[in-house]
Amino acid sequence: MSRDIVLKAEDIHKSYGSLKVLKGVSFEIKKGETKVIAGPSGAGKSTLLRCLNLLTKPDKGRVWLEDIELTNPSVNINKIRQKIGFVFQEFNLFHHLTALDNVMIGLRKVKKLPKEEALRRAKEALLTVHITEDLWHKYPAQLSGGQKQRVAIARALAMDPVIILYDEPTSALDPQLVGEVLQVMKELARSGVTGLVVTHEIGFALEVADEMMFMYDGRILEKGPPKEVVFNPKHEITRKFFEQVGRLYGERR
């Protein structure tokens, strides 16, 4: 495996009962890259993302993070997951912890960092996503959706991950809050944080993504530079999809 490939998926299959959600997905991401996955609902995007950190176990296929094969049963998956950031559509911040403690708990309990060190890194991560000190001691229920998602990004970021997986990070947000989250994601992408983003935000893809993968019916139907895939796709299905998405979302930046 090439030195600078940080994540590689090979022939991922996943079924729920008789429903085949993933029918053989392969791709790889190099260090510092941002890739976007788009596609209609039911295409298997979220399932694919969860197969990459084994929150969902693929039925077949292999996943590597750097040179470790996650899908090898003898691998301690908890050790690997702390290196893969995961940002959920529904934020999933820990309700009973303040913003600061949400970011700290992984550093303390998983990475076992001393308190001072964890505190320093948590604050740094929060500032990176523009969560200022006045919000550090707020509980998730006291934050706006955009603030929650930025704290969730900080929680992933503080663990110093090899890659961050974003599962439709702006889909649960009110429209006026989408921008602040996308802004943070763009800044991270530009600063060299490797990312794989499931999103319908075409503007985001066009601006910062190195590659766009279009998923349909459990497969990657086509991939390429975002401009190509969005404006000049090879398949009629892809063209129709982006036509509809464009109508709904516009080219929001």
Next chain:
Amino acid sequence: MYLEQLPMLAPYIPFILEGTIWTYSLVGGGLGLGFLIGVPIAIGQVYGGRIIKGILDVYVWFFRGVPLIVQLFLFYWGVFPAMGFKLPALATSIVVLGLRSGAYQSQIFRGAIESVEEGQMLAARAIGMSKAQAIIHIVIPQALRIAIPGWTNEYAILLKDSAICFVLGVMEVLTRTKYVVSATGLALLPYLFAGIHFLILTYGGTKIFNILYEKVHIPGLVKRGM
């Protein structure tokens, strides 16, 4: 007419009230032991495998299904002697109340654990926590908060269940009340007095748990109906 009898009851009132110490030993011990038993059972029932769940189901079935009086006799005369020791009546009662309350409490905590969103566990696992860490650090702290109202109910029930321990002669409030009835020949008044005493104990306890509930409430989370 009962007020006329009050002078007859009066000398015995301190004797009855002293039973509160025994009553609260039973309730405190039973609730505490039940908590220590109930939380692990709930965790096992939610996250355990088939065999563990099966064993726990039988436990819950037995301790919720058999009348308390039968359980008290069974342990006092049967189980403990068969195990080679005989516990005093108070200790036996506390253990039985605890085992029994554990079965009831497990269902309170089980419901509370199940009402913590799935996403909390997912997020915990996603940052690299083991399942056990996620349960301890993320799920249980939220579930315990949710469980407080149900737990308050368990307190109120246990308070009155404790009175059944009179069958082993534990000197709790109601046992003493019976003695007073025999000694004085009064019929209703001592029981009325004991009833009011239990009402006050129920009020005080539930009040304290309600305050606790408010205190540990997560800021900003909406409380339905408030």
